[in-house]
Amino acid sequence: MPILKESKDKVITKNAVHEGDTGSPEVQIALLTNRINSLMGHFDTHKKDHHSRRGLIHIVGRRRKLLDYLKANAFDRYQAILQKHGIRK
Numbered sequence: 001m002p003i004l005k006e007s008k009d010k011v012i013t014k015n016a017v018h019e020g021d022t023g024s025p026e027v028q029i030a031l032l033t034n035r036i037n038s039l040m041g042h043f044d045t046h047k048k049d050h051h052s053r054r055g056l057i058h059i060v061g062r063r064r065k066l067l068d069y070l071k072a073n074a075f076d077r078y079q080a081i082l083q084k085h086g087i088r089k
Helices: 005-015 025-045 050-073 075-085
Strands: none
Touching (some): 025 075, 050 075
């Protein structure tokens, strides 16, 4: 299920580094985390939906790459995003 525009805008404004920010790693990680959490709820009811599970693995991989980038270039921002979203590494 796609994310509604209102909830997506709320996630973007909550995680933006500066005004009008939509592409920073923090915003991208927050959006991917939101999608991952919504898909996890989907799998509670649809346990055998393996096609969507493959998409989930792809999304988790994209988030992992963004986190690795942030860890290599701005470690303090990396730690802050882990704390804010409760992501375990």
